[in-house]
Amino acid sequence: MQKESFRQAVRVATAMVIAYYISLSMGWDRPQWAGLAVALCSLATTGDTAGKGLLRVLGTVVAGTVALLLAAFFTQDRWAYLLVATIYIAFCSYMMASTSRWYFWFISGSVMALLAMAGGPEGATLFETIVLRVQQTTMGFVVFFVVASLLWPQKALPVLDKAVTDLITAQHSLFALYHPRISGAGPADADGREAKLRAQAARAQSGLPAIMNGAELDDFEVWFERARWRHCIADLAELNDALEQFRIRISDLGAVPTGTLTQWFANAAEEIEARFVQIERMMQGQPPDRQPRDLGLLTDNSALGHLPHFERSAIVSAEDSLARIDRLTKRLFHTQAEIRDFEPRTKPAAPGKGVASKPWDPDRLTAALRTFIALWMILFACIYIPDLPMPSGVVPMAAAVAIQMSISAFMPLKMVVVPGLGATALAWVFHVFVMPHLHGYLGLGAAMFVVIFAVMLLMADPKYAVGRPIITSFFVMAILVDNQQSYNPLFAFNYAIAFSLALMALWLSGLFPVSFRPQPILSTKLKRFFTSSSRLVASPQVPGEQRLNARGLSFHLQEVRTLPGKLRPWVARQPAVEGKRVAPQVLNDLLDSCDILAARLHDVADARAEQQSDTLRKELREDFRVWRQKISEILEDLADAPTATVPQDLRERHEGKLARVEDRIEQTLRALPPDAVTDEERVNMYRMLAAYRGVSEAVVLVSEHAAAIRWDEILENRF
Numbered sequence: 001m002q003k004e005s006f007r008q009a010v011r012v013a014t015a016m017v018i019a020y021y022i023s024l025s026m027g028w029d030r031p032q033w034a035g036l037a038v039a040l041c042s043l044a045t046t047g048d049t050a051g052k053g054l055l056r057v058l059g060t061v062v063a064g065t066v067a068l069l070l071a072a073f074f075t076q077d078r079w080a081y082l083l084v085a086t087i088y089i090a091f092c093s094y095m096m097a098s099t100s101r102w103y104f105w106f107i108s109g110s111v112m113a114l115l116a117m118a119g120g121p122e123g124a125t126l127f128e129t130i131v132l133r134v135q136q137t138t139m140g141f142v143v144f145f146v147v148a149s150l151l152w153p154q155k156a157l158p159v160l161d162k163a164v165t166d167l168i169t170a171q172h173s174l175f176a177l178y179h180p181r182i183s184g185a186g187p188a189d190a191d192g193r194e195a196k197l198r199a200q201a202a203r204a205q206s207g208l209p210a211i212m213n214g215a216e217l218d219d220f221e222v223w224f225e226r227a228r229w230r231h232c233i234a235d236l237a238e239l240n241d242a243l244e245q246f247r248i249r250i251s252d253l254g255a256v257p258t259g260t261l262t263q264w265f266a267n268a269a270e271e272i273e274a275r276f277v278q279i280e281r282m283m284q285g286q287p288p289d290r291q292p293r294d295l296g297l298l299t300d301n302s303a304l305g306h307l308p309h310f311e312r313s314a315i316v317s318a319e320d321s322l323a324r325i326d327r328l329t330k331r332l333f334h335t336q337a338e339i340r341d342f343e344p345r346t347k348p349a350a351p352g353k354g355v356a357s358k359p360w361d362p363d364r365l366t367a368a369l370r371t372f373i374a375l376w377m378i379l380f381a382c383i384y385i386p387d388l389p390m391p392s393g394v395v396p397m398a399a400a401v402a403i404q405m406s407i408s409a410f411m412p413l414k415m416v417v418v419p420g421l422g423a424t425a426l427a428w429v430f431h432v433f434v435m436p437h438l439h440g441y442l443g444l445g446a447a448m449f450v451v452i453f454a455v456m457l458l459m460a461d462p463k464y465a466v467g468r469p470i471i472t473s474f475f476v477m478a479i480l481v482d483n484q485q486s487y488n489p490l491f492a493f494n495y496a497i498a499f500s501l502a503l504m505a506l507w508l509s510g511l512f513p514v515s516f517r518p519q520p521i522l523s524t525k526l527k528r529f530f531t532s533s534s535r536l537v538a539s540p541q542v543p544g545e546q547r548l549n550a551r552g553l554s555f556h557l558q559e560v561r562t563l564p565g566k567l568r569p570w571v572a573r574q575p576a577v578e579g580k581r582v583a584p585q586v587l588n589d590l591l592d593s594c595d596i597l598a599a600r601l602h603d604v605a606d607a608r609a610e611q612q613s614d615t616l617r618k619e620l621r622e623d624f625r626v627w628r629q630k631i632s633e634i635l636e637d638l639a640d641a642p643t644a645t646v647p648q649d650l651r652e653r654h655e656g657k658l659a660r661v662e663d664r665i666e667q668t669l670r671a672l673p674p675d676a677v678t679d680e681e682r683v684n685m686y687r688m689l690a691a692y693r694g695v696s697e698a699v700v701l702v703s704e705h706a707a708a709i710r711w712d713e714i715l716e717n718r719f
Contacts, residue, residue, distance in 0.1 A: 005460030035476035037140025047156030047218025053141030059107025064130035114396035317690035367406035419467035427478030428492030530639035
């Protein structure tokens, strides 16, 4: 690790010196823009560098085009120009969280603000400024890419292989932990191994799309096989979800009887584990020594007939989860076999067409609103406060920081303030005490090399991943290197003031109209989660009853799926957690139970989409209507106050309701003719029962975890 850190420091420092030399020798203005491209595109592998550099160049071109169009359409109307420009930047802020290529939107928004201000008040030099920006950015990126390709090049394919291998290994280990629980023989997670493996799998999966973006630009084999690689990554992401679903559903299983039923589950688990082993072999370059075998179907109703209906529903639900894992592991096996040339290639499946658009995300909308408000605060300050330091710099700074914070609002501003002001101080020392004593570019280049090399080497640890690019980029922007060199000791002070004003505007915009403080974030997002959960429970997709439309259903499913994950980074930011008055684990336990409830609600939505028996639906409609009403009321109470329910009473009511529904189903089925319900409708009924039962138990679990939290400490306002 230390060896690679040294090499990366050499690469970045060398590229920085060369980029400045080319820019100055060509007589180009603003060589710091080339240095900025080197500082911000210097990633670990050549593929990642190429991907980020191309996104930076493309984003700069788009930003320049937008700046030209705005100048053309709103030449004489300053307020309309500013309104449309800030709306565009807010739109870029909204779009950042929608793709793994978020850097394109970051550059499109922040650089548009910079170019608009750099073109002068009349925009007379706007076109030349845009051309210069594209020119310097492209040159800086190309220089670093060439240097990184020549000095100890780090290819992205090994990184991709390792990331996929680590993820598959983690998934294999998780499945090996889960499947023994079907027979009650699974070990307890006393050492936290399961939690560590789940976190490892989640981290590995979240980073794969970005790694793939770099690998396909870095390796011709990956490029030609990119469709299969992307199918593989998509299947791995779905397999993560399927394993989580399997973990949750097998918790419903009681004592599974021996015989054919147990043997089917054992055979299925053995086959899936064998596939994991074969996939891991192929990832290591070894051909598979066996092919996937079909699991077959679970024994028909004769194996389930003597079980209570809710036990049957749990077994059907577990079988569905295993079938999903079976389908995904088989697909992963063949995809990797084709990529590694262990099987003849088939044409990759085309992506589905006509996929519905994603619903609006309230959190992304509030982040865009925050960006819009922060920009207008700065704009009003620039317009109405005479002699405000660096108006042409403070607006782009505010835009850049606000857009970046739209995907990392949980990050404390001090993580930006300290490296930014520290780099400005370092640049001031370099500009005032070092540069006047340098004669010619040889001395300047050597001095810059030493500073950049030292920063990259001393801050090579991953914990400095945020501060390192801030320091290198602020340093090159504030040392004021130019062909016609002049010295201005006050520039660094003005730069620091402008930076502080930009952060102040961002901080103020986080207070109103939507608060970005940790306490309101926690309470607001929990309320949204429970409100959406209540809507999903209370609105069945059946004729004759109030129902959600397709867009509303999609929105609420997205809310319950994403909100627990959005809240996790905010746990450590809670004042009660920082003050060690509340343990973070109690909040994480609540979010884990919310994840389980979200999975159960998705099961309900899936079960409702299946064909149900009209006869059974009519007979059981009133029972399920009462169930939905009670669960919805509990969820509404949780939305109003997380401690609104009494867990002991809730669990007793839940168990009593299950017993009554069990008797009601048995009476209904006995009263019906043998052929009144088809086998498919009977299985779908069991899927619905499993989903309803799972939601009830998840609500009980959420209530228990919510009651264990000292909410008076969590929500106490402290000034």
